[in-house]
Amino acid sequence: MVRPAGARKFSWAVALAAAALFAQDTALSAQDPVFRADVSLVRVDAQVTRAHEIVEGLQKDDFLILDNGKPQSILYCTQDEEPLDLLLLFDTSGSMLPSMRRLAASAHTALSELRKGDRVAVANFNTAASLIAPFNGDLQEAEEAVGRIVDVRFGGGTHILKAVEDGAKYFAQHGDPHRRHAILIFTDNFGQSSASEKDVVRRMWESDVLLCGLIVRTGEAGSFPGMASEDMLGAAQKTGGETVNANDPGHTFREMLRRMRKRYSIYYAMPPDKPGAARQVTVELAAGAKSRYPNAEVLARKGYLIPKAR
Numbered sequence: 001m002v003r004p005a006g007a008r009k010f011s012w013a014v015a016l017a018a019a020a021l022f023a024q025d026t027a028l029s030a031q032d033p034v035f036r037a038d039v040s041l042v043r044v045d046a047q048v049t050r051a052h053e054i055v056e057g058l059q060k061d062d063f064l065i066l067d068n069g070k071p072q073s074i075l076y077c078t079q080d081e082e083p084l085d086l087l088l089l090f091d092t093s094g095s096m097l098p099s100m101r102r103l104a105a106s107a108h109t110a111l112s113e114l115r116k117g118d119r120v121a122v123a124n125f126n127t128a129a130s131l132i133a134p135f136n137g138d139l140q141e142a143e144e145a146v147g148r149i150v151d152v153r154f155g156g157g158t159h160i161l162k163a164v165e166d167g168a169k170y171f172a173q174h175g176d177p178h179r180r181h182a183i184l185i186f187t188d189n190f191g192q193s194s195a196s197e198k199d200v201v202r203r204m205w206e207s208d209v210l211l212c213g214l215i216v217r218t219g220e221a222g223s224f225p226g227m228a229s230e231d232m233l234g235a236a237q238k239t240g241g242e243t244v245n246a247n248d249p250g251h252t253f254r255e256m257l258r259r260m261r262k263r264y265s266i267y268y269a270m271p272p273d274k275p276g277a278a279r280q281v282t283v284e285l286a287a288g289a290k291s292r293y294p295n296a297e298v299l300a301r302k303g304y305l306i307p308k309a310r
Contacts, residue, residue, distance in 0.1 A: 062289035091187035106250025125163035126156035159194035
C-alpha cells in the first residue's frame with residue numbers, strides 16, 4: 001500500500017513513522033519539534049498464521065522486508081484494526097445459485113464481524129459485473145443488499161479476472177484512502193479467459209486492493225469447449241490475499257472478515273524510482289520470530305507501483 005506524502009492526511013501511525021525517519025538526520029529539541037510530511041512511505045499489510053491460527057503481538061523487529069531484493073528499515077508496525085472498505089463480489093453464473101442462497105441466509109452472522117466505520121459495496125458478475133449497492137457505512141443496508149443476490153438472474157459464463165479488474169477500477173474512483181481496501185469474491189473459480197492476470201494485478205497494486213476468495217465447489221466446471229480457463233488464485237496470491245474452499249460458506253465468510261481485520265500494517269520509506277514503476281516486495285519473519293513461531297506463514301502483497309505525479 002503506497003502512501004505518497006501530500007495525497008492524504010497522515011494517520012498518527014504514519015506520522016510517527018515519518019518522524020522516526022527524519023529523527024536520524026535532524027537534531028530535535030523538546031521545545032522545537034521538526035516534522036517532515038513530504039516523505040513517501042510504503043505500507044504493506046501482512047497476515048501471519050500458524051496452524052491456520054492468527055499470530056498476534058508481533059513487532060517491527062519481527063519482520064524482514066525486501067524491496068527489489070534489498071532489505072528495508074521498517075519504521076513502524078501495527079496490528080490495529082483499521083476501518084475497511086470492502087467490496088463483496090458474487091459469482092452469479094448458473095451453477096452458483098444454491099451456494100448463494102446459503103450465503104444470503106448467513107449474511108447477518110457473517111457481517112457482524114464488521115465494525116462501525118467500515119463501508120461495504122456489493123456487486124455480482126457472470127460475463128459482466130454489475131454494482132448492486134455502492135459503498136455504504138450502514139451495515140444493515142449492506143446485509144439487505146447481500147440478501148438481494150438471490151433475486152439476480154443467474155446464468156451465463158464466468159469472467160473472474162475481468163470482474164476483479166472492474167472492482168479495482170471502482171476502488172480507484174470511490175475507495176477511501178484512509179481505509180484498508182479489500183475485495184472478497186465468492187465463486188466456484190471455474191472461469192473463461194477474460195483478462196490478463198498481469199494487467200489485473202498491476203491494477204490491484206495501483207488501486208491498493210487486497211483480493212481474497214471463498215471458493216464454493218459446485219461440481220460443475222464453468223469453461224466452455226474451446227475456451228481457455230482462468231481462476232483467481234494467482235491474482236489473490238500476488239496481492240497478499242487468502243483463498244479458502246468454503247464448504248460452509250456462511251461460517252467461512254465471517255472468519256475471512258476477521259482475518260482481514262487482524263493483518264499487520266508495516267511501513268518503510270519508499271525507495272527512489274520513476275513514477276509508475278512496479279517494484280517487488282518480499283515479507284518474511286525475522287530469525288527471532290521464526291524460532292518462536294516455527295512453520296508460521298506470511299501472506300503479503302508481492303509488489304506495488306511508484307505513485308504517478310498528481
